[in-house]
Amino acid sequence: MVGGWINAFLNLLGLGGGGSAPGGPGTPGGVFRRALPTWDRSIERAPSTWSRTWRYDPMALATEGVAVVAAESDDRDYGFDLSRCPEIRAGLTITGGAILGGSGLTIGAVSVLAEDFDDILAGEGLVVRISGGTGGTTYKLACRATLSNGRKVTVPGRLVKVRDYDS
Known part of the structure; x- marks a missing residue:
């Protein structure tokens, strides 16, 4: 209660x-x-x-981003929401991105959202498949998005891995 x-x-x-x-x-x-x-x-x-989404927030840079929790065996897609970014609101588009950090995780290719994903509209975020990791470990990640004008925007986050429920 x-x-x-x-x-x-x-x-x-x-x-x-x-x-x-x-x-x-x-x-x-x-x-x-x-x-x-x-x-x-x-x-x-x-x-x-x-949640499986990190959202753009200028204050997140100071706090190392929001923590998303996942089990050790999870192999899923995670989203980085840039819809609140002033440049995206002004009409710029996302042309690509890269994941920084996350040593010990298996990180797939980063792609611009082609369709809506967890309340992020198509074209306003990035998606990446992440698997692996060790339970009890917090991984620091940053998604660096490249915008249509060549500038870069970073969305930080932490992925907290917990032990699988059957172990």
């Missing part, structure tokens, strides 16, 4: 969730849910808004 109050408070502050609503747009194949360990070592269901 206390966990519900804490989650509600974090959501009120804008610090919780961040993903798409259950069955909402940008939720390919429906909603995925995981079990989460709690403070009292019991297990509760993860919210359907378990």
Whole structure:
């Protein structure tokens, strides 16, 4: 019960969730849910808004970005949302990108979103497949996007790997 109050408070502050609503747009194949360990070592269901997206925020550079949590065996696509970037709002486009950091992870090719992904409109973000990593490790990542005028914009983030639930 206390966990519900804490989650509600974090959501009120804008610090919780961040993903798409259950069955909402940008939720390919429906909603995925995981079990989460709690403070009292019991297990509760993860919210359907378990995020796989880092969003552009100038303040994130000072805090090393938002943390996204994934299990060791996860092999998934992750998004970098640049829709709030002033240059994108002004009409520039994203021409490419690269991932910096993440030593110990298997990082695929970065591509500009061709279709909507987790509430990011097509063309306003980047997507990359990330797998591997060790449970209990936090990986610092940065996605450096190249814009149509040649300038670069960075979206930092942290990927926290937790042990698989069956180990």
